[in-house]
Amino acid sequence: MRPLLRILALWRGRALWLLFGLLVSLAAVGAGVSLMVLAGLSLAGWLGGLIALRVLGPGRVVLRYFERLTTHAATFRALTDLRVWFFRGLARSAAGGLGFSRAGDVLTRLVADVDTLDGLYLRIIVPLAGALLLLPALVVLIASRFVALGLGLGALFAGGAFLLPWLAGAGAAAQGEAVTAASSRVRIAALDALTGLREVRSFGAEGRMLARVQACEAGLFAAQRGMAARTALAGAGSFLCAQLAIIAVLFAAGADPLFGIAGLLLTVACFEAAATLPRAGALTAHTSAAARRVIEAAEQPAPVPDPPRPVPLSAGFTLRFEAVHFRWGRDRPQLFDALTLYIPEASRVALLGRSGSGKSTLAALALKLASPDSGRVTLGGTDLSELPASGVRARIGWLAQATHLFDDTIRNNLLLARPDADEAALWAALDAARIGEMVRALPEGLESWVGESGTRFSGGQGRRLALARALLSPASILILDEPCAGLDAETERAFLLTLNEVAAGRTIILISHRLTGVERLDRIWRLSGGRAVAAAG
Amino acid sequence: MGERDDYTTTKHWLRMESRAAQNACRPVFLAGLANTALAIGQAFCAAQALSRAIFHIYNISFIGGFAVLAAMRTLLGIIAERASFKAGVVARRRLRSDSLARLLSAGPSLLRARHSGELAMIVVDRVEALEGYYARYIPAAFLAGAGPLLVFLAAAFTDPAAALMLGAAGLLVPFGMALAGIGAATASGRQFIAMARLQSRFLDRVRGIATIVLNGRAEDEARALAAAADELRRRAMRVLRVAFLSSAALDCALAGAIVVIAIRYAAVLAPTELGQAGLARAFFVLLLVPEFFAPLRAFSAAYQDRLHATGAAAELASLPPLPVPPPTLPVRTVTANGVSVAFENVRLIWDPSRGPALDGLSFRVPAGETLILVGPSGAGKSTVFEILLGFVRPDSGRVTINGADIADLVPQALSRLTAWIGQRPMLFAGSIRENIRFARPEASDAEVEEAAQNAKVSAFASDLPNGLDTVIGEGGYGLSGGQAQRVAIARAFLKNAPLLLLDEPTAHLDPVTESDVLQSLQRLALGRTAILASHSAAAHAFPGRRLDIRNGQAVPARGVA
Known part of the structure; x- marks a missing residue:
């Protein structure tokens, strides 16, 4: 009743x-x-x-x-x-x-x-x-x-x-x-x-x-x-x-x-x-x-509830992990064991690691999709637990491995990341993701239908559309989780070269299995044994 | 296809269906008819008892008769409910299996044009919505003719003039209903299309909810949803405004009949001048009025079911028909000497506005050899696989397997020949073990475990709480992209088919795992025919001939690896 x-x-x-x-x-x-x-x-x-x-x-x-x-x-x-x-x-x-x-x-x-x-x-x-x-x-x-x-x-x-x-x-x-x-x-x-x-x-x-x-x-x-x-x-x-x-x-x-x-x-x-x-x-x-x-x-509870009195976001966007311990469930293995990581503003960082080493989990913690078992994550010097999730997510853009393409037009799929983007911005993002040329060749251009989960395009093309959407987002920090999966080596290099130019003033966190050598990076971290270890460039 | 055509096929479909359902519906109809007959008996008993009471003739037998008939009607009611439920079950079972079988046999090409959510809605909701059509509408439609006729005859024997009034009121009903029904039926068809769109939209948004929330667009989407649902409401009300007119026509006729007949007896004749027998007749006819309209009311109530059915029928009638199995041609020497594959000048166009995906592609893979497809994304590599898997047919040119045209192979034969690892492997809700076993349900546990070992699934499964029995969510939730990929590779190992189709099998894998998996795949490819498409540099170490594809054409080889 x-x-x-x-x-x-x-x-x-x-x-x-x-x-x-x-x-x-x-x-x-x-x-x-x-x-x-x-x-x-x-x-x-x-x-x-x-x-x-x-x-x-x-x-x-x-x-x-x-x-x-x-x-x-x-x-x-x-x-x-x-x-x-x-x-x-x-x-x-x-x-x-x-x-x-x-x-x-x-x-x-x-x-x-x-x-x-x-x-x-x-x-x-x-x-x-x-x-x-x-x-x-x-x-x-x-x-x-x-x-x-x-x-x-x-x-x-x-x-x-x-x-x-x-x-x-x-x-x-x-x-x-x-x-x-x-x-x-x-x-x-x-x-x-x-x-x-x-x-x-x-x-x-x-x-x-x-x-x-x-x-x-x-x-x-x-x-x-x-x-x-x-x-x-x-x-x-x-x-x-x-x-x-x-x-x-x-x-x-x-x-x-x-x-x-x-x-x-x-x-x-x-x-x-x-x-x-x-x-x-x-x-x-x-x-x-x-x-x-x-x-x-x-009425499922939010994974990480918002604090009762959220602190307004500061202008800074330094991301810091301090002695973070984390596991997804009591019966799951310990993923992070006192992980400490410092990602300064406007820096370019690569996170390497084998699959299952917690690269995507790191992104989940930063986006308040999960909270550390102990330790803390700070954004602009404030503990994430004191910040509203919506604010954090506006500050951090994420290209996930499983980013969803909607059964809608290319334009609407892109606008999801930034509703007020103008034509020029859309094309700039598409070009940066190395897909602009393909879209221009389509008779319906930006109005082309993407299909369920992007079925009307090949796997690599769909991935690049998702990438363009991530690049379009106005967030100060971009976490790109394997942006080049499914791309041929030539396109991959071209994209990474563009990335070196487009994202001025933003923090880029590149999550990947390996580096190609063309990335311009400030820091390379390798995740292993639940910690981040500085790796040689 | 015009709206008119749709309308005709739908009507035809419904007519065939009601014929097919007659057997299951007959008990419901008979129970309903018997119920009307008993109700006439009850009206008779009640009229006699009342008229005698007025003349102070005390006689309990009529009340007793009424009671006996009441008990019989109660039982009959239960029987009718059971029979009607059964008729609904029989029809739904048949239609659901039939529609799903048709969709499954039409295959993956359906997903290019329609959303899987839309297809599932046909199989689940549309068929479910037809329940009322079989359980209530078809029996009620028969009864709406026979029931009132029975009552009319009973009235005609008693008082022909009153019976004529009743009959006239009754004839007004189908007229009014038809008038309202035609408008409602077309409007209802449109409403169902709108509903299907809304539902696909929901499914798509629900699947991508994380993407929406992380981009801070949840509120916009909620508002868009409200607008869409509001639009649906307006459409639905448009249908109902007309549909309810048919119920109103019925109410009108019922009220009219009662008023006219009551006036006839009340105004013309005072009760005392009628005598007991005359009074009994008057009561009898008056009590028959509700019984006359009862089957019509049941029909009117079930008319909604018919409207639902019209919408569903349009969808079901438009499903691709089950193919007639072609005469099976034996595929020559499949198992003994392996499989050879050849493309001869193959052209395929997915979408005319985008140019051909394959544009005169030719190549040959002799039995037991490996071909490595190389080319930028969008060059047509995946299309090659889709043709070999039988998902699509080339527009021109020939694809042969062991010399036999692929068009002549039944899908079952083709799927027995091939093991495929796609770019977006679909994992089903269930355990990892069940997902691997999907490739070959009869495989033993040891075989499943061996496949898991070869595909390096065991390497990560051993860290999971229940190993291979760990339950994963829809779409492989709980596994990383690379882990899901390895489950798909394990399927290929387990399937043990002579032709391997590997479409970016190691995407999402880290270099160490990738080289492990590639080594296993090389072992698997020994003695089999394999086609591999990959961007990965490591995969190019795979022994085999290279074929460069660009814009759907083979580019002269630059060298052999």
Whole structure:
């Protein structure tokens, strides 16, 4: 229940829309029930009923139409807010990448689970409110003539509309979890198979991937079957309650036939208005599971929380590691063992080391994607832990090994690093990354589409686009993690020569396996044994 | 393809589908029809009981009959729910397997035009969205005709004039619904396209979230997302405004029928003048009104499902068809003497605006030899591999393996022949061991470990908490670029295929590891045919013939290494 309340709290901003929808819906329910009662009364000979009928009939139709429109409009608005809130939450926690939670799983939460939440308002809250309005109306109207019958019908109504759905919902909590988890597994399996189409084809794994998706799907069906069975039972129980109520009214009609007729129509109308609630029970379980997953993913803590009172950044950008100890996890090997490193402003430094020696981790520490177990990292003389992460990241640009190219144009991919960059700056960055000539030759130039993760270009070309983006960034410190991976030797040398010129006034940290000899460097460090050792140029 | 064409294929697809689903839907339909029949019986019992009460004739048997029918309807409800769920499962299972099989057989070339997130959405969400179409819409569509007809007949036997009123109101419904439905269907198709785009966009942004955050653009992206979601909402409301009109038409008819019939009995005849039998008839007809409209309301509620189905059907109908397996040509002497490869004047254009990727490329690799492709990035080296892997077909020219045209080989035969190490190896979520075993699922643990040893995976895996059983995230998270590359190399070792395709196998490796891995690869290449593309100077020590490629053409060799 708590996740649902949390979601409702997030919808505060849309409270007016949601309340308005609710009111229209209640008016429509009221009109529908009055229509039935008046029909009964006019049958019993009350002519006023006929006149009222003629007014209420069309009124009910119009109200129902507006009820549907307003409740849906309110829901969509609320869901949009939720998606954006979710994305912001993800951005807070996932600066270092998605890690073990998979992109497919996150997507399920963002799209499918959020969609499931539309049921919370439309199919749970709105009908529940209608039923809450009808219950006292039913009891009071019937009890005005037959007290016992009124109370009895009230009990049956409460049983069918509240108790049974509640029981079904409480019992289905585990199944709700199972359904959301299973549907996420189906999506991950499908994404694995489709993102990996190249691997699947080259290893002839089509049959295996299909079987895997089918197995996940069987799990989904099993979970849904349990859910459907509960819903069916709750529905049958509620139906039975309604039928018992009608039978009771039929018996009472013996004592007062005219009242019986009106009472019968009222009873039928009330129970029918509450007929969707049995589904709402199981749906609550499903919705609540979806809400829990959405909240859980959005409220992951940031890897390195910002200090409560961040210190403003100073103008300096000397980067210093002081006796830093670090390991990624308790069961992971110690990466840094009292690492000390001093990178002065506007210097050019190379960091060498074997793969796995912690070169990329060093960048992660500098970017506040991780914090040292002991020791400290300072930027411009201030401890990173006292600085806001956004400020640090504006100061330090990073070309990671896994930098993502977006399925967008070259221009938009570049502008990500500096939205206000002008045409000349874009071309300068492309030229520096030795890709300007290729882009100029494209008929659509900067507007050429890059494709998913840059698939429309070769590996080396994609890498250079990412490099151009990194160079474009206005950051004072550039960390280039293997900028030349996948480049031919000639292009690599040309790029390194350009790098010697373009980055005047900035600090360049070159992370690499080896040097080519053309780099102009102030310092060369080799990472080994958890420390940085000065190496001969 | 025009919108009109799309519309026709979609309609055709839906028609074929509802025919295919008839068997599974029949129990639901029959249960629904029986339910209507029982409801007519209940109306009869209730009318009798009420009219007798007015005339103070006390008779419990009608109330008893009502109760028995109620119990039967309760059971029938459970049966119908089960059957409807089953119909949905049967259809979804069939469609999901079918669509995924079609995508898998179409292969990697799909990824050039469409985002994998979009494709996954077809297989997962589109098929899931069709549940309601099979579980509810198809049975409801049958029932919307048969159910009201049954009630109409019951009413006609009792009071033909009232039955005519009911029938007239009923006829207004499909008219109003059709009017609203046509508009909604086209709008819904557009909405689904918008939704697919939005979802691909989400997936792409979610995958690159680190890049976004580190560039300080999270807030801009969140705003863009809000704008896109808002646009989607406006589209959806446009569909719903029309779609809800069909429900309104139904409400109108229901209210109209009740008012007209109530007036007929109330105004023309006072209850006391009707007599008990006449009064019972009046009640009966009046109680039939809701039953008459119940199947129509179920149909109207399920109409949303049909709209969803239209959007999904357009996507599913447009998937590439499963290829008819060509007559299998035996590939000559594949295992005995190794594999020879030849390119003869091969041209391939990925994108007409960018010129050819391969422009009349010719070369030969005799069985058991190694060819080293050299050239700047973008020269067409990877395209050579993609052709040999069967991801694309050349636009002209011939590629042969052991003299047989590659176009004649079924994909399975080709994948058995080749082991490929690509530039961006895809690691699946799972353990390192599972990822290596992907190359050959039936391999023993010892074989997997040997492959891991050869590819220097063991060198880093031994430092991990669970060794080869360490679980890595999607996209190889938890491994460095070089480590992921070595897992891909281990796959090639394990696969043990006669033709090795090595596309920058040692990118991201440090010099020491690189030379280790190259040595292992040299061992692997012994007695096999291999094609290697690499920029690395170390790789050029690889024994073999060199071929320089520039702009998709072979450049006369400057020397043999």
